[in-house]
Amino acid sequence: MINKKISFNIPYCGDEELLNIKKIKLQNHYSGSGNAFFSKKCTDWLTKNIKCKDTLLVHSCTAALEMCAILLNIKHGDEIIMPSYTFVSTANAFVLRGGKPVFVDIDPKTLNIETKDIEKFITKKTKAIVVVHYAGISCDMDLVMKIAKKHRLFVIEDAAQAILSKYKGKQLGSIGDLAALSFHETKNIHCGEGGALLINNKKFIKRARIIRDKGTNRDDFNKNLVKKYEWKDIGSSYCLSEINAAFLYAQLNKALHITKKRIQIWNNYHKYFKKLEIEGKIARPFVPKYTKHNAHTYWITTEIKHRNKIISYLKNKNINALFHYIPLHSSPFNKNGIKQKIDLRLTELKSKSIIRMPLYIGLKKTEIALITNLIKKFFKN
Ligand SMILES: *Cc1c(COP(=O)(O)O)cnc(C)c1O
Numbered sequence: 001m002i003n004k005k006i007s008f009n010i011p012y013c014g015d016e017e018l019l020n021i022k023k024i025k026l027q028n029h030y031s032g033s034g035n036a037f038f039s040k041k042c043t044d045w046l047t048k049n050i051k052c053k054d055t056l057l058v059h060s061c062t063a064a065l066e067m068c069a070i071l072l073n074i075k076h077g078d079e080i081i082m083p084s085y086t087f088v089s090t091a092n093a094f095v096l097r098g099g100k101p102v103f104v105d106i107d108p109k110t111l112n113i114e115t116k117d118i119e120k121f122i123t124k125k126t127k128a129i130v131v132v133h134y135a136g137i138s139c140d141m142d143l144v145m146k147i148a149k150k151h152r153l154f155v156i157e158d159a160a161q162a163i164l165s166k167y168k169g170k171q172l173g174s175i176g177d178l179a180a181l182s183f184h185e186t187k188n189i190h191c192g193e194g195g196a197l198l199i200n201n202k203k204f205i206k207r208a209r210i211i212r213d214k215g216t217n218r219d220d221f222n223k224n225l226v227k228k229y230e231w232k233d234i235g236s237s238y239c240l241s242e243i244n245a246a247f248l249y250a251q252l253n254k255a256l257h258i259t260k261k262r263i264q265i266w267n268n269y270h271k272y273f274k275k276l277e278i279e280g281k282i283a284r285p286f287v288p289k290y291t292k293h294n295a296h297t298y299w300i301t302t303e304i305k306h307r308n309k310i311i312s313y314l315k316n317k318n319i320n321a322l323f324h325y326i327p328l329h330s331s332p333f334n335k336n337g338i339k340q341k342i343d344l345r346l347t348e349l350k351s352k353s354i355i356r357m358p359l360y361i362g363l364k365k366t367e368i369a370l371i372t373n374l375i376k377k378f379f380k381n
Helices: 015-027 037-050 061-071 088-095 115-121 141-151 202-212 218-222 242-253 255-272 274-278 304-316 332-336 345-353 365-380
Strands: 054-058 079-083 100-104 126-132 154-158 178-182 195-199 299-301 354-356
Touching (some): 015 037, 015 242, 037 054, 037 195, 037 242, 054 061, 061 088, 061 154, 061 178, 061 195, 061 202, 088 100, 088 126, 115 141, 141 154, 195 202, 255 274, 255 365, 274 365, 304 365, 345 354
Parallel strands (some): 079 100, 079 126, 126 154, 154 178
Antiparallel strands (some): 054 195, 178 195, 299 354
């Protein structure tokens, strides 16, 4: 029997998202600058709920990360510590400014940067530590912040996957000097493409607005704070359009509900996969006591020899499960550039053995049972 196709992700969209977009016509404001209604609503929502000092809506998490590199004055030869097991933008943002990523291995239980290893890689050239809260599960932030303070480094949270996840009761994105969120359609809360730069270190607030607006003080001009706007600094066009913000605001208002639904799905996978883990066939994600996660991804790891076979087996049954990052240190671009003779053994092992399961609002419990039962059957044969 052929079951109905099960996609890896179906981006969530209700009616309110589209109704909000219709409402924009009344205000005659389509760009995100100035006093655009929905942009301001989203900004306030994020600042209030994440409890950061300031929020700037931008067109992607990539944009927010690029702004971080500009704000930190990254220049040729500066070193930035980060995991190799991450999305390209984490590194690209700094490489664009001449910075050099220094890759640290991951904790095999969470796939987050191995915090205990960070200090070994700090040199006189180190400027910042970028942590990635993989799958919405927090890094060990107390330790990260302690190391950063001791060596006077900035901390950036790549919280692309981590909206509404917590570390010891604090929202992710409220801990580092700066943080980046993503509202790409592959993330829990989305607006097609979008992102936010979250600022916790006050010294960055003023300059960030200038960088976002092509290096000008147009933001002040739009708010009638200055008579003309001028070229003040380097910058680019990083603002999120009001059209996307209108969509996003509807999603933010449902964010707790969306997260709760995802957690139910995540918990079902976790329950149904327990036996296979006890039997030693797979490993499930580990959730440290200090974190409450947002169920961004459900992943398992298997022996390398089984991984692609399981993905193909599911594909034959119309189920789309996926692998994930090719580690940045072993990617084609890195062959010409960044050289590092260190052991990233667990990064390599885990990237070759991970499978991410379908997870979206509307995925039924019976479908989760079907997927997990098929994987159990795979191991029986
Ligand atoms: C999705 C993602 C990004 C990029 O987000 P965009 O909004 O698409 O630019 C960056 N870092 C991580 C860890 C991500 O998962």
